[in-house]
Amino acid sequence: MFDAVPATALVEVVAGHFDALDAEAARLDRDGGFPDEGFGLLRAAGALLAPLPRHVGGQGIGTEPAGGLALLSLLRTIGRASLSLGRLYEGHVNALKLIVHYGTDAQVATAADDVRDGHVFGIWVTEGPDPVRLIGTGATSHLAGEKLFASGACVLTRPLITAQPADGPPRMVVARLGSDRNASPTVGGLTGMRGAATGRCDFTGMPIVPEQRVGAPGDYLRQPEFSAGAWRGIAVALGGIDRLVDTIRDQLARRGRAGNPHQAVRIGEALIARETASMWARRAALLAEGGMFEPGDVAATVNLARIACEQAGLTVIQLTQRALGLQGFLQTNQAERVMRDLATYLRQPAPDETLVEAAMWFTGRDLPDPERRP
Numbered sequence: 001m002f003d004a005v006p007a008t009a010l011v012e013v014v015a016g017h018f019d020a021l022d023a024e025a026a027r028l029d030r031d032g033g034f035p036d037e038g039f040g041l042l043r044a045a046g047a048l049l050a051p052l053p054r055h056v057g058g059q060g061i062g063t064e065p066a067g068g069l070a071l072l073s074l075l076r077t078i079g080r081a082s083l084s085l086g087r088l089y090e091g092h093v094n095a096l097k098l099i100v101h102y103g104t105d106a107q108v109a110t111a112a113d114d115v116r117d118g119h120v121f122g123i124w125v126t127e128g129p130d131p132v133r134l135i136g137t138g139a140t141s142h143l144a145g146e147k148l149f150a151s152g153a154c155v156l157t158r159p160l161i162t163a164q165p166a167d168g169p170p171r172m173v174v175a176r177l178g179s180d181r182n183a184s185p186t187v188g189g190l191t192g193m194r195g196a197a198t199g200r201c202d203f204t205g206m207p208i209v210p211e212q213r214v215g216a217p218g219d220y221l222r223q224p225e226f227s228a229g230a231w232r233g234i235a236v237a238l239g240g241i242d243r244l245v246d247t248i249r250d251q252l253a254r255r256g257r258a259g260n261p262h263q264a265v266r267i268g269e270a271l272i273a274r275e276t277a278s279m280w281a282r283r284a285a286l287l288a289e290g291g292m293f294e295p296g297d298v299a300a301t302v303n304l305a306r307i308a309c310e311q312a313g314l315t316v317i318q319l320t321q322r323a324l325g326l327q328g329f330l331q332t333n334q335a336e337r338v339m340r341d342l343a344t345y346l347r348q349p350a351p352d353e354t355l356v357e358a359a360m361w362f363t364g365r366d367l368p369d370p371e372r373r374p
């Protein structure tokens with residue numbers, strides 16, 4: 001079941017499942033859906049174990065410096081077929097990455113065993129009116145409060161969450177969830193990304209043993225990892241942009257409209273936007289995973305990449321609407337769902353602050369070039 005295939009082959013295996021993943025994404029376009037089939041395919045291909053280091057059976061994709069570009073291709077490929085599956089898989093990778101980076105050897109080994117046993121990880125940090133607290137210390141602590149906008153809220157069994165202790169900065173905790181959780185698969189009806197089961201989960205009363213705490217207080221917010229991890233979300237969104245660019249070209253060609261100069265301009269502009277996002281994503285991945293760059297440079301570059309990708313995504317959505325016209329708003333046209341999914345997925349935290357901080361960082365210095373080794 002967990003036959004590992006090399007990283008590049010893994011991308012090809014997943015790309016080969018495009019039709020199945022796409023069909024599931026269309027089926028799950030309802031609030032609270034979860035891509036069980038997609039996760040089954042990823043698990044069978046070894047993609048769930050792949051982010052872990054080699055010594056515990058993984059391939060180091062996204063946790064060892066050489067795996068950055070392989071992970072970029074993998075996330076982009078999944079996102080092209082299903083942004084919801086891409087979001088959930090990205091959360092799984094993110095959680096494992098944090099455990100590998102900040103956890104003990106025993107916690108990494110436990111995470112690997114959990115993945116082999118079929119558990120899926122996630123990262124739930126977004127708070128609502130009742131933020132999650134860690135009450136008590138040592139072996140007697142427990143949680144109170146709930147997480148909002150939690151992808152896979154009723155399904156994931158190993159979410160890594162942040163919890164606020166009585167004193168000091170937040171801590172990371174791996175929650176061990178079963179079917180008896182107090183969760184809801186929805187937060188009131190998102191217009192897009194409905195197949196990511198984005199909901200809420202209440203942790204009140206859940207006991208926490210010391211082995212579940214990952215890293216030291218404040219590690220979750222430590223730079224550059226805190227900002228750098230956003231490059232993986234960019235990679236998934238890039239897959240959605242790829243999909244729309246392909247859709248514009250295919251549908252215009254099929255309708256005999258691609259030769260029109262105005263439509264040709266749209267195709268050209270969409271390709272430019274896509275390639276811009278792609279170049280930023282590559283630079284962000286190389287810097288974030290390279291492990292040898294100034295932390296401020298890494299965080300600020302990934303932040304610029306986030307905004308560049310957001311702008312490219314919004315541009316391509318607008319070009320899709322103008323190119324396809326009302327046909328692109330029919331629910332029978334897959335472009336309609338992909339546009340809703342991408343528009344929703346592009347809403348990421350604090351975009352204004354992200355751009356301003358990055359701009360200020362690079363006002364007095366140049367961006368690093370990860371392709372030119374120092």
Ligand SMILES: Cc1cc2nc3c(=O)[nH]c(=O)nc-3n(C[C@H](O)[C@H](O)[C@H](O)COP(=O)(O)OP(=O)(O)OC[C@H]3O[C@@H](n4cnc5c(N)ncnc54)[C@H](O)[C@@H]3O)c2cc1C
Nearest residue numbers: 123124125126149150151193198344347348349350351352
């Ligand atoms: C499909 C999907 C799945 C998700 N899954 C998860 C998950 O699994 N786990 C998880 O933790 N989270 C998840 N999230 C939540 C996500 O991480 C972000 O919290 C969320 O997308 C933030 O979007 P926002 O537009 O509300 O951001 P905001 O930061 O609220 O930004 C909205 C606007 O307000 C501005 N703004 C921000 N702060 C201020 C301020 N203080 N004063 C004035 N203006 C301000 C921003 O610049 C922006 O213009 C998910 C989100 C989506 C869409």
